Amino acid sequence: xxxxxxxxxxxxxxxxxxxxxxxxxxxxxxxxxxxxxxxxxxxxxxxxxxxxxxxxxxxxxxxxxxxxxxxxxxxxxxxxxxxxxxxxxxxxxxxxxxxxxxxxxxxxxxxxxxxxxxxxxxxxxxxxxxxxxxxxxxxxxxxxxxxxxxxxxxxxxxxxxxxxxxxxxxxxxxxxxxxxxxxxxxxxxxxxxxxxxxxxxxxxxxxxxxxxxxxxxxxxxxxxxxxxxxxxxxxxxxxxxxxxxxxxxxxxxxxxxxxxxxxxxxxxxxxxxxxxxxxxxxxxxxxxxxxxxxxxxxxxxxxxxxxxxxxxxxxxxxxxxxxxxxxxxxxxxxxxxxxxxxxxxxxxxxxxxxxxxxxxxxxxxxxxxxxxxxxxxxxxxxxxxxxxxxxxx
Amino acid sequence: xxxxxxxxxxxxxxxxxxxxxxxxxxxxxxxxxxxxxxxxxxxxxxxxxxxxxxxxxxxxxxxxxxxxxxxxxxxxxxxxxxxxxxxxxxxxxxxxxxxxxxxxxxxxxxxxxxxxxxxxxxxxxxxxxxxxxxxxxxxxxxxxxxxxxxxxxxxxxxxxxxxxxxxxxxxxxxxxxxxxxxxxxxxxxxxxxxxxxxxxxxxxxxxxxxxxxxxxxxxxxxxxxxxxxxxxxxxxxxxxxxxxxxxxxxxxxxxxxxxxxxxxxxxxxxxxxxxxxxxxxxxxxxxxxxxxxxxxxxxxxxxxxxxxxxxxxxxxxxxxxxxxxxxxxxxxxxxxxxxxxxxxxxxxxxxxxxxxxxxxxxxxxxxxxxxxxxxxxxxxxxxxxxxxxxxxxxxxxxxxxxxxxxxxxxxxxxxxxxxxxxxxxxxxxxxxxxxxxxxxxxxxxxxxxxxxxxxxxxxxxxxxxxxxxxxxxxxxxxxxxxxxxxxxxxxxxxxxxxxxxxxxxxxxxxxxxxxxxxxxxxxxxxxxxxxxxxxxxxxxxxxxxxxxxxxxxxxxxxxxxxxxxxxx
Numbered sequence: 001x002x003x004x005x006x007x008x009x010x011x012x013x014x015x016x017x018x019x020x021x022x023x024x025x026x027x028x029x030x031x032x033x034x035x036x037x038x039x040x041x042x043x044x045x046x047x048x049x050x051x052x053x054x055x056x057x058x059x060x061x062x063x064x065x066x067x068x069x070x071x072x073x074x075x076x077x078x079x080x081x082x083x084x085x086x087x088x089x090x091x092x093x094x095x096x097x098x099x100x101x102x103x104x105x106x107x108x109x110x111x112x113x114x115x116x117x118x119x120x121x122x123x124x125x126x127x128x129x130x131x132x133x134x135x136x137x138x139x140x141x142x143x144x145x146x147x148x149x150x151x152x153x154x155x156x157x158x159x160x161x162x163x164x165x166x167x168x169x170x171x172x173x174x175x176x177x178x179x180x181x182x183x184x185x186x187x188x189x190x191x192x193x194x195x196x197x198x199x200x201x202x203x204x205x206x207x208x209x210x211x212x213x214x215x216x217x218x219x220x221x222x223x224x225x226x227x228x229x230x231x232x233x234x235x236x237x238x239x240x241x242x243x244x245x246x247x248x249x250x251x252x253x254x255x256x257x258x259x260x261x262x263x264x265x266x267x268x269x270x271x272x273x274x275x276x277x278x279x280x281x282x283x284x285x286x287x288x289x290x291x292x293x294x295x296x297x298x299x300x301x302x303x304x305x306x307x308x309x310x311x312x313x314x315x316x317x318x319x320x321x322x323x324x325x326x327x328x329x330x331x332x333x334x335x336x337x338x339x340x341x342x343x344x345x346x347x348x349x350x351x352x353x354x355x356x357x358x359x360x361x362x363x364x365x366x367x368x369x370x371x372x373x374x375x376x377x378x379x380x381x382x383x384x385x386x387x388x389x390x391x392x393x
Numbered sequence: 394x395x396x397x398x399x400x401x402x403x404x405x406x407x408x409x410x411x412x413x414x415x416x417x418x419x420x421x422x423x424x425x426x427x428x429x430x431x432x433x434x435x436x437x438x439x440x441x442x443x444x445x446x447x448x449x450x451x452x453x454x455x456x457x458x459x460x461x462x463x464x465x466x467x468x469x470x471x472x473x474x475x476x477x478x479x480x481x482x483x484x485x486x487x488x489x490x491x492x493x494x495x496x497x498x499x500x501x502x503x504x505x506x507x508x509x510x511x512x513x514x515x516x517x518x519x520x521x522x523x524x525x526x527x528x529x530x531x532x533x534x535x536x537x538x539x540x541x542x543x544x545x546x547x548x549x550x551x552x553x554x555x556x557x558x559x560x561x562x563x564x565x566x567x568x569x570x571x572x573x574x575x576x577x578x579x580x581x582x583x584x585x586x587x588x589x590x591x592x593x594x595x596x597x598x599x600x601x602x603x604x605x606x607x608x609x610x611x612x613x614x615x616x617x618x619x620x621x622x623x624x625x626x627x628x629x630x631x632x633x634x635x636x637x638x639x640x641x642x643x644x645x646x647x648x649x650x651x652x653x654x655x656x657x658x659x660x661x662x663x664x665x666x667x668x669x670x671x672x673x674x675x676x677x678x679x680x681x682x683x684x685x686x687x688x689x690x691x692x693x694x695x696x697x698x699x700x701x702x703x704x705x706x707x708x709x710x711x712x713x714x715x716x717x718x719x720x721x722x723x724x725x726x727x728x729x730x731x732x733x734x735x736x737x738x739x740x741x742x743x744x745x746x747x748x749x750x751x752x753x754x755x756x757x758x759x760x761x762x763x764x765x766x767x768x769x770x771x772x773x774x775x776x777x778x779x780x781x782x783x784x785x786x787x788x789x790x791x792x793x794x795x796x797x798x799x800x801x802x803x804x805x806x807x808x809x810x811x812x813x814x815x816x817x818x819x820x821x822x823x824x825x826x827x828x829x830x831x832x833x834x835x836x837x838x839x840x841x842x843x844x845x846x847x848x849x850x851x852x853x854x855x856x857x858x859x860x861x862x863x864x865x866x867x868x869x870x871x872x873x874x875x876x877x878x879x880x881x882x883x884x885x886x887x888x889x890x891x892x893x894x895x896x897x898x899x900x901x902x903x904x905x906x907x908x909x910x911x912x913x914x915x916x917x918x919x920x921x922x923x924x925x926x927x928x929x930x931x932x933x934x935x936x937x938x939x940x941x942x943x944x945x946x947x948x949x950x951x952x953x954x955x956x957x958x959x960x961x
Contacts, residue, residue: 039917065902082434083813090901099643180536249918257518258729392453
């Protein structure tokens with residue numbers, strides 16, 4: 001009863017797909033400034049490829065504004081709002097997730113909802129509980145469009161590590177035997193916070209509460225085992241847990257330098273890609289905790305004052321094209337898993353995915369095991385604050 | 394003549410006031426408002442002290458503040474001592490222009506690039522450890538904190554590698570204005586040791602000429618961000634890094650305590666400068682008593698040699714760091730404990746071509762425009778002073794230093810808001826303007842002292858021969874000052890190339906330069922591509938410095954006193 005009604009409401013609330021031609025017409029000739037983290041050469045090259053394609057197909061060119069932190073783009077939009085620049089803004093499209101999305105959504109800094117207008121949205125599973133519909137449990141509500149799949153995995157050097165830890169609790173014993181051989185990025189960074197969240201999900205008595213916004217009482221009860229675990233782990237971390245790499249890329253470099261034996265990433269293909277690029281030893285492999293690991297989807301969003309919103313939509317739609325997603329999933333290109341729902345693909349598209357090359361360090365979807373849902377975004381903020389309160393002196 | 398001078402001064406002051414000072418005041422005003430709770434975009438319209446309270450409760454706030462003071466003051470004082478000792482020990486034995494040539498690579502390379510290189514040299518998996526590994530039997534890097542150490546020693550070392558050569562150059566350039574050889578000969582003849590002549594006779598003359606560069610070094614060391622991110626403690630970091638992180642926190646309300654932190658950072662820098670002034674006053678009194686007491690002080694000599702050895706060690710580390718960047722840019726696989734890469738490749742250079750060519754062009758355009766503007770303004774200012782026969786008022790001096798004394802991150806946020814309000818942001822000209830805020834003061838600093846130290850007899854002779862003010866400027870002053878002008882240009886280029894935050898903020902991330910690309914890439918994991926950008930980053934200012942040496946040598950090849958050859 002409820003779903004058809006919602007569907008009808010969606011149709012009423014947003015322009016029909018026939019209007020897509022209007023968007024295409026308006027977009028022609030626009031330059032889309034895509035604000036995206038610029039620390040990964042392969043992602044930058046992929047974004048450049050996207051720009052070439054959309055230029056040729058739709059007359060929309062893409063300029064990547066390379067960020068070292070996504071929050072830079074959020075700050076930029078806030079500055080523009082402060083200055084009263086409510087149109088013609090400098091940011092057209094942002095690669096965004098979690099807290100940054102929550103912040104922009106709460107401050108009314110986003111354009112949309114627009115996802116349902118995209119013709120290629122038909123390949124997505126947009127059901128209310130699907131990963132494409134929630135970002136850190138915050139309902140997306142059409143304000144951001146998915147483009148790549150992320151799964152929390154560990155990379156380890158199999159030449160140095162015989163048996164990697166099987167779950168988060170195991171890390172304590174492993175680190176005690178191998179002191180100084182593992183670390184995690186600083187929790188002020190997304191990846192460091194994810195490491196803590198993965199442990200929280202495994203160690204907390206009732207993981208269900210993590211899907212609700214955090215409360216003081218729930219936080220204390222849920223995180224007590226986590227801090228016990230961390231207090232036991234920390235003295236055996238790299239450099240005695242006195243310092244942490246700033247992000248997962250720096251940590252990957254530590255793995256390459258042999259300073260640590262285990263690294264972590266949100267991209268299951270990053271190990272295979274880095275090996276092919278000469279950035280990791282051939283012996284690096286991927287593992288995930290037995291009970292599964294956190295997964296989420298990377299999104300793109302359009303600021304409320306974007307100067308080239310139509311072009312941004314064309315780019316967002318192009319990213320969801322099955323051919324684009326298959327190209328992206330190619331380990332020789334980016335190796336990021338597709339966000340499309342396989343059940344909605346036609347045989348032609350399925351064949352494109354099936355024909356993709358493989359690599360020894362590339363895990364199969366089966367090896368990745370079950371996907372755990374991200375805790376509500378408010379948990380991450382509380383978790384990193386509490387971590388800083390306890391361990392930053 | 395004085396009418397003319399007054400007009401020129403008015404025009405220059407107007408340009409400086411509107412072009413350089415007003416934007417900073419606007420930026421500071423916006424940041425200051427946020428520091429006291431006013432941020433309309435987030436619906437905060439009430440004056441409050443809450444951001445300051447919040448700032449104090451930030452985890453590690455006290456440690457951050459202490460680290461800032463220790464690394465900033467420590468590296469500045471040590472750099473000054475070492476640079477002075479080195480000059481005292483080797484000045485007589487060194488051809489100044491050869492010495493300056495030796496310093497060039499250290500001045501040219503931006504702080505961020507040097508930090509990346511030093512991190513690789515010093516890290517437990519770095520070059521030094523790799524050289525030791527076969528002897529120590531390490532098959533994996535030792536678990537030491539040689540970088541990001543909790544005391545900030547690596548950061549201090551990094552700052553000193555950059556600051557000692559800068560101070561050496563500054564001291565060497567003012568020494569050409571002082572009859573060092575004569576003083577030294579007289580002092581030695583009276584039985585004073587070389588070190589004591591230096592400290593008692595030469596330094597008191599040098600200090601007033603290098604005081605301002607030292608302040609700038611101090612302000613920079615207290616508020617450095619890029620180098621502190623790479624080499625400094627991270628848990629917690631120095632205050633400047635912490636403030637930068639708070640500004641870019643996903644939670645936008647963090648802008649409030651971040652703004653308070655930015656204002657505090659400015660206060661810290663101000664107090665640091667005041668401290669130096671107090672030490673200077675005390676030093677003057679103490680110094681007079683000490684000179685009158687009259688010790689010969691032969692024993693100062695070993696201290697000078699220790700200082701010299703320390704300077705040489707710093708330079709060796711810096712040199713290794715620079716070489717490591719080039720080697721990384723040519724490496725393919727390079728794992729511990731290999732001293733050299735296992736495989737080599739030009740791919741980082743080739744693959745980045747589209748990227749780095751565009752960045753290089755933008756960097757060149759920005760450097761050309763900002764240095765050109767700054768140089769014109771600086772010369773107009775100095776000439777205006779000459780024509781009005783007036784020395785610079787202290788408030789005018791303060792104006793020049795304003796951009797260098799206030800931490801960039803704090804007022805840039807507010808400045809961006811200000812620029813947006815007048816509809817100027819996101820373009821290359823907004824970046825030119827923002828960079829000029831930092832380039833102009835350095836150009837002015839580099840040019841002021843040589844300009845004022847110009848032998849007035851030359852000007853008087855020209856005037857006596859009937860040359861008007863214009864002709865005296867074009868045919869006497871500027872040609873004679875060719876070397877300092879070109880040095881100022883090179884410093885300006887180096888400052889422009891190294892600008893990160895102004896380029897990022899005012900360019901809305903759209904104006905990609907070698908530095909913005911290098912810093913972004915250094916947040917990634919490919920040292921090889923970072924090596925390419927860092928090499929180019931250092932190469933551009935290096936070329937400018939090279940020109941600053943070669944051009945005067947060629948133009949002045951038949952002017953012995955101006956050719957840079959030692960006048961002794």
